[in-house]
Structure formats: structure tokens, C-alpha cells
Amino acid sequence: xxxPTPYELAxxxxxxxxxxxxxxxxxxALVLGSGWLPAAEMLGETTAEIETTDLxxxxxxxxxxxxxxxxxxxxxxxxxxxxxxxxxxxxxxxVAAVVHGVRTAAAAGCRAIVLTNGCGGLKETWTPGTPxxxxxxxxLTGQSPIxxxxxxxxxxxxxxxxxxxxxxxxxxxxxxVYVQFPGPHYETPAEIGMVRAIGxxxxxxxxxxxxxxxxxxxxxxxxxxxxxxLAAGMSGEPLDHAEVLEAGxxxxxxxGELLTRIVPKI
Ligand code: 8IG
Numbered sequence: 378x379x380x381p382t383p384y385e386l387a388x389x390x391x392x393x394x395x396x397x398x399x400x401x402x403x404x405x406a407l408v409l410g411s412g413w414l415p416a417a418e419m420l421g422e423t424t425a426e427i428e429t430t431d432l433x434x435x436x437x438x439x440x441x442x443x444x445x446x447x448x449x450x451x452x453x454x455x456x457x458x459x460x461x462x463x464x465x466x467x468x469x470x471x472v473a474a475v476v477h478g479v480r481t482a483a484a485a486g487c488r489a490i491v492l493t494n495g496c497g498g499l500k501e502t503w504t505p506g507t508p509x510x511x512x513x514x515x516x517l518t519g520q521s522p523i524x525x526x527x528x529x530x531x532x533x534x535x536x537x538x539x540x541x542x543x544x545x546x547x548x549x550x551x552x553x554v555y556v557q558f559p560g561p562h563y564e565t566p567a568e569i570g571m572v573r574a575i576g577x578x579x580x581x582x583x584x585x586x587x588x589x590x591x592x593x594x595x596x597x598x599x600x601x602x603x604x605x606x607l608a609a610g611m612s613g614e615p616l617d618h619a620e621v622l623e624a625g626x627x628x629x630x631x632x633g634e635l636l637t638r639i640v641p642k643i
Contacts, residue, residue, distance in 0.1 A: 383473045387480035390432040394458075394485055397432075398425035398449040402486030403458040405643050406596075407636070408478060410463070410583060411495030411618075412603045412625020417459055419633030420640070421452040429462070434477045436470060447478075452640045458482050465582055466518055467561035476522040476590035483594035489539070489643045490591045491599045491636070495621050496555065496581030497563070498604035499573055501611070503551070505620065506628035508635060510540045510552040511600030515577055516585040518559050522593070529593050539599040542642040547635055553578030555602060557585040566610025580608050599639070603628060 381389065395401050409417050429435035429445045448459040460482075464474045482490060492511075503509060512535060523529060544550050556572050558564060560582035564572070572580050579602045591598050605624035606616055625632075 383477065383480060386434040387477060387484040390434050390477070390481040391484035393432050394427070394447070394481065397427045400425070400449050400456050403449065403482070404455040404487065405489045405491070405640065406458040406460065406479070406482035406487040407491040408460045408463050408493060408587065410493045410603065411621045412605050412628070413493045413495070413632065414461060415626055415629030416632035416636055417461075419629070420457065420459070420637055421450050423448045423450050425449040432481065434481070436464070436474065452637070455640060457640065458485060458487060463583060463587070465561070466520070466559055466586060467582060472520045472522045472586055475586050479587045479590045480594060483591070483596055487596060489597040489599070491601065492584050492587055492591070493601050493603065494581050494583045495605040495625065496579045496602045497569070497606050497608035497616070499569065499578050499580070499608050499611070500551075500553070501607070503604040505605055505624040507604045508550065508628065508632050509579060509602045509604055510543055510550055511535050511555045511579070511584070511602055512540065512552040513554045514585045514588060514600075515554060515556045515575060516589070517557055518586065520586065522586050522590040527593070529589065531589065531592060534588055534592055534598060535600045536597045539597065539639070539643065543599070543601070543635065543639055546638045553602070555579040555581060555584060555600065558582055563616045564609045569608040569610055572608070579604070597643070599643070603632065
């Protein structure tokens, strides 16, 4: 027997997900980045929680503050699929593993996806704990989740409609271009200088490959970064992961309200 394609594997995962959650179709998905869990706790009633490893194609989560679970959450009259963790590119499991959750969400019926992350910010005014809408991205991994001659258009990758909806909820929200580095090391100050030079405002290790896979699958995409630290070389302090988790806790209420109020508009 031949191995399943990534799309077939996602279909299998979605079928098992439907069995385990008792929900035939989900409406939208959220992927939680570093620091986002406290905010997502405010979304609504969790009707099922499963281990990602109970679904075909997922492997165990590896980072402190990332929990390898998926929740089915009732939000108003919608059923959301919430990934409490993601597979990062730097884990070396391959790009298909990185986007398997996104493809599973698409196969589960999700028409939209909210991709969140924790990242470094390049604007001094973005103090740790500031959420920023992703307006566009630069993918510095040099990889694509798409294999073969499928020339997917990435114009307006991050939905202008959903960004406008977010600003109706919170008019103070800023936006910026997210630059994905391979990681797992943070950038050098010189690399942050490069990010600035090429038009980036946010530096992180996720999201762009997932957004590409989500677009390929026809989903509407909302990207929100939580700036957890000033980018390398800007603060005079070294970067550390504890700072990331603390920024999430302190900003949870603001981000939780944003998520809760944006979902009905999706
Ligand atoms: I949280 O400053 C978090 N993730 N690449 N740079 C990169 N990833 C990050 C950063 C950061 N902060």
C-alpha cells in the first residue's frame, strides 16, 4: 500500500476528530502561539478536549507552555477547533508536519483560521503584551508546504475584512509584516536590522507556512501576533522564554476579549 498524501492524512485526522469530539463539522479554527493560552480560555465552553497524538499524523509537542491538545469550543453559535500547540518548523519534522493541523482543520470543515503567535517586535511602542494584526508576511524558511506545480496566489493572504473587524473591536490595534525565521535560535541584532530593511515589523518562528497551507485549502485567514519582547538588540537585554509566557499572562484579558468578540464576525 502507498503512504497517504498529506491531504488524505488530514482527511483521516478530521474523521477521527469528528468521532472523538462528537462534532461532525467545525466552523473555524484557532492556533495558539506562545502566550495565547490564557486568552483562549475565555472563548467559551469546551465541549471536548483531545490529545493531538490521538489523531493520525500528529506527534508530541516539545516546548514549555505549549500543550499538545485540541479543544472543541462552543463560541456563540459556532463550534471552534482550538489547537493549544503547533508543530514548529525548527522541530525538523518537515513542512508537512508543520501544516498538518491546518489541513486537518480544513478537512474538518473550518472555513476560517485564526493563526496566533508570540514574537519579537521592531517598533519601540509595542511594549511586551501588545497584540498586532499581521498584514502580510515574509517567509524566510525558504520552504513551502505545497509540493508540485500549484501556483497559489498569496495576494491579500491575511484577510483585510477580518483585520477591519478586529479594529472595530479594538481601534487601537496596530498592524505589521511578520517575518518567519527558521529558528530555534533568536535573531542576531544584525538580522533584526535586515528585517527592518526588508520591510518587516515582527520576527518569529511560525505562522507563514501555516498561512500558505490555509490559503491553499481556501480558508480565510486572520493572523495576530502577541509581541512578547522587543526584537534582538533593541532592549539591551537578552531574550528569554519566561518573558514570553509572562507577556501572555499579563495581556490575556485584552486578547481574550479580542478573540471572543472577533469570532462572531468570522
Ligand atoms: I515569543 O524575538 C518570540 N518568538 N524569531 N524572534 C523570533 N521568535 C520569537 C521571538 C523573537 N520572540
